[in-house]
Every structure is written in structure tokens, then in C-alpha cells.
Amino acid sequence: MDRTFELFDKLKLPLIKYILSDGSVKTPAMYNDIVVVDGGIIPQDVDPFHVSVAHGGSVPDETVQKGVSGILDDAFGPYKKVMAEDFKEGMKMLLEVDNFSTREYLKDPKHQNLDFFSIQWLETNNTSSNLFDQAFTESVIDSFDFDAPEGENWSCINGGTSLLMKGMKTAIKGTVQHYKRVKKVTMDEESNLIVSVHNESKPRDPYVTVFNTTSLGCLQRIDLTGLSLHPSQKDAIRSLHYDDSAKVAIKFSYPWWITDCGIASGGTGNTDIPLRTCVYPSYNIHDDPKKESVLLCSYTWSQDATRVGSLIKPHSPEGEEELLELMFENLARLHEQNFNTKPDAPKSRDEIKALIKDAYVTHHAFSWSHDPFTSGAFALFGPGQFRNLYPYLSRPAADSRFHICGEHSSAHHAWIVGSLNSAYMAVHRFLNRFDMLDDIEKLKKLWGTVDELDDGYKGTEHLQVALGLLKKGTHVRV
Structure with a gap:
């Protein structure tokens, strides 16, 4: 990413720290209708979401024992190692298996030799629905792009990405x-x-x-x-x-995820229900907790984005009542355990949903497939x-x-x-x-x-x- 930061430097853009994930004990995860906060996963409990055969699910016990990161490290690691040493050589090596989708590569007996339900479980926990149908090359490069050296900081532009566009426009000689x-x-x-x-x-x-x-x-x-x-x-x-992608951001009258749920340092909440990924902002964690605050309630890709995107109106937030109702319901389900840690907090999901809904100020939803300037x-x-x-x-x-x-x-x-x-x-x-x-x-x-x-x-x-x-x-x- 050096070239990106060189551009930021040339344009003198203000950068602040972005917390992608800090291992917070407060961010929730929910799969198979089971919510885990704190990672809640103690060493002897490798299947907190009960997807293994031993817990009545369909994923082989030995697959769950090895874990998502362990299996995908085995699959992606050899290519990433070579790319880190010599990107061109790594790409040549990767292109030898480019005809595989990620699903096919993980299924292939010469490679990972995994069954259908193992691959389905890996996809659900690692990425978006049906994204493993795309090239194995893409999965490896995406994983490689997110690999940062120990202690490497993530950054965001203080004021938003629009400052980048404005800076480039100013730097160009001539009229845009x-x-x-x-x-x-x-x-x-x-x-x-x-x-x-x-x-x-x-x-x-x-x-x-x-x-x-x-x-x-x-x-x-x-x-x-x-x-x-x-x-x-x-x-x-x-x-x-x-790929398809959609975002749903809601402005609330106060940051309830901080004050009521203890999620005070950014990160993400992840789930298999429609919102899929909830992104907690880190740029405003030191702001007045009584101020209005924006939560990226849902960030989706692939089929998940197609389904959320079907509720997004292309040009106006008018008529998005069903989308908002879905977001309020999903947010309440995902954060139910977080709310219940406070003695005076609402106890039922309906009460939590009502609290979240009452804090609603406005929202903005966007689907890139609906945008004529991108078409994807x-x-x-x-x-x-x-x-x-x-x-x-x-x-x-x-x-x-x-x-x-x-x-x-x-x-x-x-x-x-x-x-x-x-x-x-x-x-x-x-x-x-x-x-x-x-x-x-x-x-x-x-x-x-x-x-x-x-x-x-x-x-x-x-x-x-x-x-x-x-x-x-x-x-x-x-």
C-alpha cells in the first residue's frame, strides 16, 4: 500500500488511526442463531456455534477442530509466502491454479480434499455467500492484501475519502x-x-x-x-x-453500541443473518457520547449484497421502510447479549429493537450495482x-x-x-x-x-x- 500513502502525502491529506480489529472482548459474533461476545470461545470449546457433527451439525468434527484460519492458512499460505518474497513469481505460481474456483480448490483431492459442508462453513465464516465460486486466485490475493506485518497500523482519512478526490482534482493542471x-x-x-x-x-x-x-x-x-x-x-x-456490494449506514441520536454495549474501540460484528458485517467506527470513539453518531450497520458483498440491495431505492431513502425494519431487527439480534450485561438495560429483544429504533435519526443506503457510474x-x-x-x-x-x-x-x-x-x-x-x-x-x-x-x-x-x-x-x- 506504499503507493497509496505516497499519494496521501503528496496531497497532504490528514490521516488518523483506523482500528480494523483490536481483539476487543466486546464485539459480537452470531452464527447458527448463537451469539458469542468476547470471542466467548474458551480453548476447549472449538465449536461455539454448534456446526459440527458432534453438536448436531453437518461439518465433520476434525474440520472444526482444525479451525477456519488453520485450514485457509494451509490453502493460501504457500502462494502468499512466495508472493511476499517475489510478487511476480508468486503470481506465476498462483496462475497455475487459476482455473480453480476457491470452492473447487478446497474440494480437490490433490489440494485440501474437503467435503461440501466444510467448504460451506469456511465460506460463511471467512467471506460472503457464494464468493468461493469465484477464482481461487482472488481469494489468495485478497488474503495477501490484508496481511500486514505485526504492529502495522491501519489509517483512514480524517474527513472521509471525498478529500482524496478533492485533493486530486486540485492537483490536476487544467479543468476537470x-x-x-x-x-x-x-x-x-x-x-x-x-x-x-x-x-x-x-x-x-x-x-x-x-x-x-x-x-x-x-x-x-x-x-x-x-x-x-x-x-x-x-x-x-x-x-x-x-462483485456486488452494499452499505447501510444509520445516524443515531447517540452511539448506543458504545454506551449500552461497551463496544468502544471500533472493530466489526459478524453474523450469518442478512446484515452480515456491522462496522463500528473508530474515528469517533473519543467524541461526546451524547452526540449523534453514524454506524455502518451493514456492509455486504456478493449474494448477501444482492439481497440487501433489493431493498435499497436507487435515488432516494423514501420507501426503504422494510430495509430499516430489517436493520433494526438484525442489530437487536446481534447485540442482545451486549445489552444484557447492564443491570438496567432492556432485557427482551423487542425492547432492544425499540431502543435502537427510537435512537434513529436518518440513514443512507447504497448499492454499487444500482449505480450507473459503476454498474458493480x-x-x-x-x-x-x-x-x-x-x-x-x-x-x-x-x-x-x-x-x-x-x-x-x-x-x-x-x-x-x-x-x-x-x-x-x-x-x-x-x-x-x-x-x-x-x-x-x-x-x-x-x-x-x-x-x-x-x-x-x-x-x-x-x-x-x-x-x-x-x-x-x-x-x-x-
């Missing part, structure tokens, strides 16, 4: 145009790119190069027929898998897509003048650093295309290097640029 929808990009006889914009009477003056930074869902809606894209580039734009949350490739389609997506096209940028064009999906790495690689290929070698050195001096970029003497970057120069009707299998 808003509400301009590109309809078409084509190429003229001199290989310059012609961009047509909605509600503009004529195409714009020719561009030497276009860096496209939309999501792939938005890019698919732009007419690119004049760019002679390779068939597999078109296939990549259409079919590379995007972030790239999360399916089995085989990294190995087979990603190389086509990340190489330039149209005389190597059209570059597809964004987190989807990096190995680090869903992260700011993925977008930054993608931008770096696109600019590097642009400079390579026009033999601007001095500027390549300036780029390296300003922003260092990117592990993902294969630009050495025996690297593939020059081949990617050369393939982007091919004329229409010329196809080379790579």
Missing part, C-alpha cells in the same frame, strides 16, 4: 469536466482517437492517446467498434466478473479469467493508443493501490509506445516501480505494446 458521457471512441486515418460525447454537436478534436478509467460495465456501453479491439479484449470487457462494486474475477482474459484487458489497443485503466486492470482488485498501479502501468506503456525513454525515467523517479509491470529486458511489456500496434484483421494468439 463533469457530467460528460462518452458515447463513442474511434480512430482516424492518422491513428488519432476521436471521442464523441453525449449532447455535444460534433466529435472532439483528435487525441493522441485515451486512458479509459471507467468501470468495465460503463466501458461496455461505449461504442468502440472503430478501435479494432481483439475479440478477447471485447470478451474481457463484457464478461470479467464484478469492483472486479472479482471468475475461475480462469486472470490467466486467460486479463492479459488482453491490460494490453493497449488501437495502435497502442487506447489504454484500459482501473483496479480491474491490476492484480489488486477493489483497492486504491490497484487503480494507482494500473494508471502507472498505462502511462509506462504509453511512454514506451512513443519511445519517450527520458520520461520513463522521470516516472520511475517520481513514483518508483510497480511489481506487476513486466518491463525488464526479458519482460513482456514491449510485446504488449507491439500487439497493440496490430492492424484490424491481424490476430496473434498469445
